[in-house]
Amino acid sequence: MNDSLLPHIVLLGTGGTIAATADKATRLTDYVVTEGIEALLTAVPEINRLARIRCKQVFNIESHAITNSMLLKLAACINKELTKPDVHGVVVTHGTDTLEETAYFLNLTLKSNKPVVIVGAMRPGSALSADGPLNLYNAILLASSPQATGHGVLVMLNDRIGAARFISKASTTQPDAFRSSDQGYIGQVHNDNIHIFQTPATLHTTQTEFSLNGIKALPMVDIIYDHQNAGPHLYAASVAAGAQGIVIAATGNGSVSPQALKGIKLAAKRKVVCVRSSRTGSGVVTHSDTDNKSGLVSGNSLNPQKARILLMLALDATRDQEKIQWYFDRY
Numbered sequence: 590m591n592d593s594l595l596p597h598i599v600l601l602g603t604g605g606t607i608a609a610t611a612d613k614a615t616r617l618t619d620y621v622v623t624e625g626i627e628a629l630l631t632a633v634p635e636i637n638r639l640a641r642i643r644c645k646q647v648f649n650i651e652s653h654a655i656t657n658s659m660l661l662k663l664a665a666c667i668n669k670e671l672t673k674p675d676v677h678g679v680v681v682t683h684g685t686d687t688l689e690e691t692a693y694f695l696n697l698t699l700k701s702n703k704p705v706v707i708v709g710a711m712r713p714g715s716a717l718s719a720d721g722p723l724n725l726y727n728a729i730l731l732a733s734s735p736q737a738t739g740h741g742v743l744v745m746l747n748d749r750i751g752a753a754r755f756i757s758k759a760s761t762t763q764p765d766a767f768r769s770s771d772q773g774y775i776g777q778v779h780n781d782n783i784h785i786f787q788t789p790a791t792l793h794t795t796q797t798e799f800s801l802n803g804i805k806a807l808p809m810v811d812i813i814y815d816h817q818n819a820g821p822h823l824y825a826a827s828v829a830a831g832a833q834g835i836v837i838a839a840t841g842n843g844s845v846s847p848q849a850l851k852g853i854k855l856a857a858k859r860k861v862v863c864v865r866s867s868r869t870g871s872g873v874v875t876h877s878d879t880d881n882k883s884g885l886v887s888g889n890s891l892n893p894q895k896a897r898i899l900l901m902l903a904l905d906a907t908r909d910q911e912k913i914q915w916y917f918d919r920y
């Protein structure tokens with residue numbers, strides 16, 4: 590195909606294992622981020638058949654080092670690229686450890702219906718059976734296709750397409766680390782063919798009330814893990830440090846221990862909003878009749894790290910507990 594007829598995709602690099610190398614091909618951990626986004630692209634010349642690519646390095650780090658200000662910078666960069674009429678879509682390379690947090694943040698804050706695909710790899714580029722090159726190829730294929738529109742931000746790894754709202758990293762090292770256990774995958778990619786199975790019912794991108802215009806920083810939200818023999822002291826420390834929201838990685842269906850409840854009451858007195866999420870890894874935290882009285886919001890099916898993302902954006906928009914619950918019920 591004449592190059593000028595190919596879709597124009599912006600490829601943004603942020604680091605992660607997909608951009609890392611180790612000292613030998615059989616070393617799958619203890620790698621270092623060494624490669625820039627141009628090098629990742631050059632390693633997969635087949636991509637040139639799919640799209641015209643413009644690369645940009647936003648940052649180049651492991652994803653557990655990503656901060657709120659980096660999220661804001663990345664979202665602003667993508668929003669700006671997507672307003673350009675000649676840009677068809679955006680692909681972001683990212684570390685897998687916190688990929689789901691960035692993907693969900695973008696899913697709530699990007700203001701475009703154009704395709705945005707986040708991609709990573711579980712094995713460094715130097716590994717035998719490195720998964721990055723095919724994941725990157727599939728991500729560009731997906732972002733170039735009209736089939737990628739209307740589902741919010743998508744995640745492409747291990748041949749599977751996930752929705753940012755539902756996909757989560759569920760294994761420390763396995764190549765199929767990303768799972769969408771209750772809700773299933775959006776689709777699959779095989780042999781240059783995209784198969785879409787379903788679309789997420791939750792609101793995203795242009796459908797949300799969140800806009801990052803004028804936002805310089807996000808409210809501080811902590812996550813506190815609940816367990817047997819817990820104490821209220823972490824809640825006190827979090828409030829003292831300036832948290833405006835706390836997500837509880839609570840037991841089972843969002844059940845909080847008596848000591849955690851003391852901490853929650855202490856936080857509520859200081860107008861800190863607490864959300865009950867679950868440490869189980871799947872299922873919905875259902876509404877409870879006692880939530881309102883205790884100043885609690887139920888976290889729906891968001892895991893604690895995604896609940897933290899939504900709570901930061903919600904607190905930026907409102908302090909009203911009912912409105913925050915409304916966001917958790919729909920986003």
Ligand code: ASP
Pocket residue numbers: 604605606607650651652653683684685686687709710711712
């Ligand atoms: N440590 C890596 C990260 O940046 C893990 C990965 O990318 O697979 O999240």
